[in-house]
Amino acid sequence: MSTTRVGFALTGSFCTFSKVFQVIRELTEAGYDITPILSFASAREDTRFHPQTEVWQTLQEITGKKPLSTLPEVEPIGPRKLLDAYIIAPMSGASMGKMAHGIFDTPALLGAKSHLRNSRPVLVAPSTNDGLSTAAENLGKILAMRNVYLVPFGQDDPIGKPRSVVADFTKIPEALAAALAGAQMQPILLGTLKKEGK
Numbered sequence: 001m002s003t004t005r006v007g008f009a010l011t012g013s014f015c016t017f018s019k020v021f022q023v024i025r026e027l028t029e030a031g032y033d034i035t036p037i038l039s040f041a042s043a044r045e046d047t048r049f050h051p052q053t054e055v056w057q058t059l060q061e062i063t064g065k066k067p068l069s070t071l072p073e074v075e076p077i078g079p080r081k082l083l084d085a086y087i088i089a090p091m092s093g094a095s096m097g098k099m100a101h102g103i104f105d106t107p108a109l110l111g112a113k114s115h116l117r118n119s120r121p122v123l124v125a126p127s128t129n130d131g132l133s134t135a136a137e138n139l140g141k142i143l144a145m146r147n148v149y150l151v152p153f154g155q156d157d158p159i160g161k162p163r164s165v166v167a168d169f170t171k172i173p174e175a176l177a178a179a180l181a182g183a184q185m186q187p188i189l190l191g192t193l194k195k196e197g198k
Contacts, residue, residue: 004032005032006033006176007034009037009038009086010039010042011042011108017090019169036059039108074110086122087176089169090166096124096128096135099112099124121149121179123176125172126151126165129164130163132155151167151185152168152187153168153189155193171185
């Protein structure tokens with residue numbers, strides 16, 4: 001049985017990176033061949049969550065590969081059929097808006113566009129403070145796209161941030177298996193997600 005090749009792209013919902021690193025580690029340990037990909041913001045920004053050098057080092061340590069971070073690096077993904085599946089996690093509201101309107105101008109998004117030319121699955125894990133506001137329309141458009149699947153998501157703080165939604169990142173392996181089989185994991189909509197430490 002051949003190894004499943006997965007592109008794993010991170011966009012600028014920096015507060016979720018620690019959870020995403022854990023998922024990438026789990027997928028790698030499960031035998032997936034992971035190629036890390038960074039949006040421009042994810043590749044360049046130092047944040048209160050992670051300095052950019054830590055992001056690069058962590059991904060390279062987990063996967064054994066230097067992250068792809070430029071448009072020329074990701075463009076061959078489709079023409080060369082380099083991947084079996086493509087994950088964007090976290091997918092920020094800005095990235096969702098671009099993808100919903102056909103704007104693929106970051107490495108994370110251009111990689112997805114290039115991959116989709118082969119009718120292979122793209123799995124999206126939303127994370128945005130306006131998912132039940134201005135980004136709701138974009139979520140709907142993405143859900144209707146062919147060969148694009150969503151990681152189940154819910155509200156992470158209904159009282160403090162009533163319009164915020166975030167994917168349950170622990171469900172990425174199961175959602176990936178479903179997407180590879182051409183199915184959307186159900187249910188898509190979850191209730192309130194349990195916060196860490198509660």
